[in-house]
Amino acid sequence: MKAYLIRRLLLIVPALIGISAISFLAVQLAPGSPIYMVLLSGRGNGNEGADTQKIIEDTKRLYGLDKPVPVQYALWLGRLAHLDFGNSYKDQRPVREKILEALPVTLELNVLSILLIYLISIPIGVYSAVHRGNKIDNALTVLLFLLYSLPSFFAAMLLMLLFCGGEYFNWFPAFGLHSLEADSWSWGRYLLDHFWHLVLPVLCLTYGGLAGMSRYARAGMIETIRQDYVRTALAYGFPERTVIYKYAMRNSLIPIITLAGTLLPALIGGSIIIEQIFSIPGMGRLTFQAILARDYPVVMGTLTFSALLTLLGLVLTDVLYAMVDPRIKYE
Secondary structure (H helix, E strand, C coil): HHHHHHHHHHHHHHHHHHHHHHHHHHHHHHHCHHHHHHHHHHCCCCCCCCHHHHHHHHHHHCCCCCCCCCHHHHHHHHHHHCCCECCCCCCCEEEEHHHHHHHHHHHHHHHHHHHHHHHHHHHHHHHHHCCCCCCHHHHHHHHHHHHHHHHHHHHHHHHHHHHHHCCCCCCCCCCCCCCCCCCHCCCCHHHHHHHHHHHHHHHHHHHEEEHHHHHHHHHHHHHHCCCCHHHHHHHHHCCCCHHHHHHHHHHCHHEEEHHHHHHHHHHHHHHHHHHHHHCCCHHHHHHHHHHHCHHHHHHHHHHHHHHHHEEEEEEHHHHHHHHHHCCCCCC
């Protein structure tokens, strides 16, 4: 297992280079240009009175945009080897600093969402599989399909309208991670206020994955309880709860683990909309604002981090395979 993990971790490097190359080309081919964003914002290196074409050329040289795309990518890749993503075109701050500020916020949102998805979806899936066809299973099926088909941005705006001080209830805050006066509160009240701000964003990030994951858990459990060893154990008189939860459920988790490697990147992608709606300063909002501003270094930095999380998630999936199923060996 140790040798396998070392090989997989080393393979992340060429995979990350390939992903970054494709991402860099896609960013360069996207419509719009940071040069024109500079002109629109009224900045021209102090040359506002100069000729527009001269401002464009000066700005291109300043940001290295006058070089061919392969040269730009080679320079960016060289900085990446030193964990240097360059400076933002928008405010000249190092991209690494901006990512390190936003990443903990997004990870907090998504880790809480993933925990809730697994803690709720697996019991629902197991119950629906064991009691398939009854009224509760049918009701859960309809409810989960409705949740799965409900867009997260629509749910977020609907929850804000209902529970954030509109015409109905004022139960939850509508934006941010803390109240404006939270800095003067005790740490206990500060922490409670923080988690209260996370309720609606986490709910919006959770329900879609919960609906899909519970269906996978149900299908995997139905397939497992049809196996001969389950019927044999029940025929020998073992308690049904022991057979279901100790033996069958463990083997039914392999399809769920398959999805674990892609769940975190998917949630980070989905959090772009949720963070923007709730004004949460995470990776999603940072990416969205960088795309609007044509801030190429920030866009490439966030894309690279997302790709790295995806590749690490795939390695984690292989490790979980071996933990759940002793028959899987990587020697």
